[in-house]
Amino acid sequence: MSTLGAVNAAIEKLWPLAGAESWDSPGLAVGDPTAEVTHIHLAVDAVLDTVDEALGMGADLLLVHHPLLFHGAKTVAESTTKGAVIARLVRGGAALIAAHTNADVVATGTSRVLAHQLGLTDQRPIQASAADPTGQTGLGIVGTAESPLTLMALARLLTDILPPTAGGVRVAGDHESVVSTVALCGGAGDSLLDHPEVLGADVYITSDLRHHPASDARELMRLGRGPALVDISHWAAEWLWLDTAAAQLRQAIPDVEVTLSDLRTDPWDFAVVR
Incomplete structure (x- = not known):
């Protein structure tokens, strides 16, 4: 027991x-x-x-x-x-x-799960944990796409990986631009918009981007000093982690049943696009 x-x-x-x-x-x-x-x-x-x-x-x-x-x-x-x-x-x-x-910060955390789903290689944290001398854990992930792809292709890949939501996948950038270096942060990641690892990436994927920070970041992109932006559902990005967490719990506590919710708790029910 x-x-x-x-x-x-x-x-x-x-x-x-x-x-x-x-x-x-x-x-x-x-x-x-x-x-x-x-x-x-x-x-x-x-x-x-x-x-x-x-x-x-x-x-x-x-x-x-x-x-x-x-x-x-x-x-x-x-x-x-x-x-x-x-x-x-x-x-x-x-x-x-x-x-x-x-x-979020562990080696099997929310951002890592999304990065693995995207097939990113050479993964490292955007902001490494101060307590980890190896530098392998921390907030966000930056990595390299297995093969360069267009921004549109990346957005479509995300729609295949993520559960559907009313907000879908929103993108700021030229849909034909080529993406190789990808930075991402599961959940609300606008605090990392100015981080050198993000500024050095071709694209930054995160959630809950507000108007003014996103607008400033888009202007930097147009000046050639920052990445394209992809805004995804906060809930959807982190929902992917549940399967990994469940597997770890089943191994750590084998006498306890572990189940996952598939309820959509993204707060938006529908969108009207004109």
């Missing part, structure tokens, strides 16, 4: 909390460490739909990528989204753990 405390220890061994960014809040959020865990359900987001899915499958632990209490909460009243999620988990007898930036 595995307790929640033992499972949490295994999770923290796979994705050490020491690797989390200072502003992050991963780890155990809901649950009794002495309670038994027989079934872990994996999802990107702790929302009502994924909680209901986990409880409907008999899971007693929901392991998510995005922390529910990311910015903290002054109340868990059920009139709030966080309170409603927590109440539903507690009533259903399920715990909640998040592995966020601590799961």
